[in-house]
Amino acid sequence: MGQMDPSCPGCDAPQLAFARHDHGLCQSDALARGEVLLAARGLKMTPVRRRVLEILLESHRAMGAYDILARLAAEGFGSQPPVAYRALDFLEEQGLAHRIRRLNAFCACMHPGEAHAPAFLICRSCDAVAEAAAGSVRGALETAAGLVGFTVEGSNIEALGQCADCRGQA
Amino acid sequence: MGQMDPSCPGCDAPQLAFARHDHGLCQSDALARGEVLLAARGLKMTPVRRRVLEILLESHRAMGAYDILARLAAEGFGSQPPVAYRALDFLEEQGLAHRIRRLNAFCACMHPGEAHAPAFLICRSCDAVAEAAAGSVRGALETAAGLVGFTVEGSNIEALGQCADCRGQA
DNA sequence: AGGCTGTTGTGATACTATAACAAAAGGGGG
DNA sequence: CCCCCTTTTGTTATAGTATCACAACAGCCT
Numbered sequence: 001m002g003q004m005d006p007s008c009p010g011c012d013a014p015q016l017a018f019a020r021h022d023h024g025l026c027q028s029d030a031l032a033r034g035e036v037l038l039a040a041r042g043l044k045m046t047p048v049r050r051r052v053l054e055i056l057l058e059s060h061r062a063m064g065a066y067d068i069l070a071r072l073a074a075e076g077f078g079s080q081p082p083v084a085y086r087a088l089d090f091l092e093e094q095g096l097a098h099r100i101r102r103l104n105a106f107c108a109c110m111h112p113g114e115a116h117a118p119a120f121l122i123c124r125s126c127d128a129v130a131e132a133a134a135g136s137v138r139g140a141l142e143t144a145a146g147l148v149g150f151t152v153e154g155s156n157i158e159a160l161g162q163c164a165d166c167r168g169q170a
Numbered sequence: 171m172g173q174m175d176p177s178c179p180g181c182d183a184p185q186l187a188f189a190r191h192d193h194g195l196c197q198s199d200a201l202a203r204g205e206v207l208l209a210a211r212g213l214k215m216t217p218v219r220r221r222v223l224e225i226l227l228e229s230h231r232a233m234g235a236y237d238i239l240a241r242l243a244a245e246g247f248g249s250q251p252p253v254a255y256r257a258l259d260f261l262e263e264q265g266l267a268h269r270i271r272r273l274n275a276f277c278a279c280m281h282p283g284e285a286h287a288p289a290f291l292i293c294r295s296c297d298a299v300a301e302a303a304a305g306s307v308r309g310a311l312e313t314a315a316g317l318v319g320f321t322v323e324g325s326n327i328e329a330l331g332q333c334a335d336c337r338g339q340a
Numbered sequence: 341a342g343g344c345t346g347t348t349g350t351g352a353t354a355c356t357a358t359a360a361c362a363a364a365a366g367g368g369g370g
Numbered sequence: 371c372c373c374c375c376t377t378t379t380g381t382t383a384t385a386g387t388a389t390c391a392c393a394a395c396a397g398c399c400t
Contacts, residue, residue, distance in 0.1 A: 346398105347396080348397085
């Protein structure tokens with residue numbers, strides 16, 4: 001992150017999540033990257049998995065597993081929770097989606113494939129979720145943990161607040 | 171945090187959560203602090219609330235609301251979920267307990283009353299949860315958010331990993 | 341064809357959380 | 371002391387989130 005990369009609209013401009021923008025670019029870019037990534041790892045982008053990712057990519061909001069499940073069911077896929085959870089878990093493991101624990105929901109990763117330890121910014125007004133560059137945040141966390149001998153293996157960093165646009169309108 | 175305060179065992183020694191120690195001190199200290207805090211705010215430490223806090227203080231682990239509810243019910247309190255959730259929500263609002271979202275569980279605050287924006291360190295081996303000094307972590311998060319115009323109003327910072335003791339034994 | 345692996349589908353169930361309302365407890369003011 | 375008001379507790383019911391276990395199916399390799 002912080003590197004300019006014209007092929008990754010969300011990458012160096014997380015504020016896009018909160019503003020009107022050509023979201024088609026986000027979608028097609030993230031989807032294409034995901035396909036490449038899975039292929040490189042010898043894993044399959046199956047119809048369910050692709051569809052779940054597409055649904056998540058429709059907006060910069062997080063969606064509950066059951067919202068996604070309803071969409072899948074309406075399109076002829078299975079209608080039981082494991083159908084959605086399996087795809088979501090798979091996408092998360094592969095770094096193509098993120099779980100937002102504060103919302104019990106999931107969102108698409110907007111720049112998959114790049115090493116990133118994102119911090120999530122959740123706007124309480126428009127519900128959009130952005131991934132912010134969190135290298136420094138994670139660094140601080142690992143330092144704080146290191147002081148007491150704790151080894152960090154994974155972390156969730158989520159901030160609830162208000163984005164620039166919504167604050168302007170209030 | 172970082173200030174020496176002999177009356178607060180957990181305060182400047184979060185690693186205690188992961189080590190054998192005189193936990194009676196943690197309990198009595200945090201409970202006493204809680205009582206004082208509520209009194210100062212004109213709020214009541216009722217039997218249910220006190221009991222819930224005591225139960226949480228029994229260990230440095232996080233407990234699910236239903237585990238606590240079972241304990242309450244066995245002791246003659248109400249047996250329905252709201253009984254536990256109300257007390258837990260109250261304690262959390264007052265800064266006497268914390269919700270660990272990663273675990274869908276709650277733990278006692280080990281140094282209530284002090285302004286703190288804790289980061290939680292969750293050991294995957296012994297399940298203990300420690301609060302680490304997170305001023306710098308939060309600072310970094312606010313900086314990262316500020317770069318995209320986002321105002322942070324609250325945050326969860328949780329790290330999953332392994333504490334020094336458990337790593338030593340492995 | 342047969343067997344292997346990974347994926348999807350299904351039913352059942354466990355776990356987490358909240359809404360809505362009734363009952364009871366405690367604290368002034370009359 | 372009693373009434374009224376506010377807060378807290380208790381209960382029923384229900385909503386929302388997540389996992390287990392097993393059957394069916396598809397692709398692939400021999």
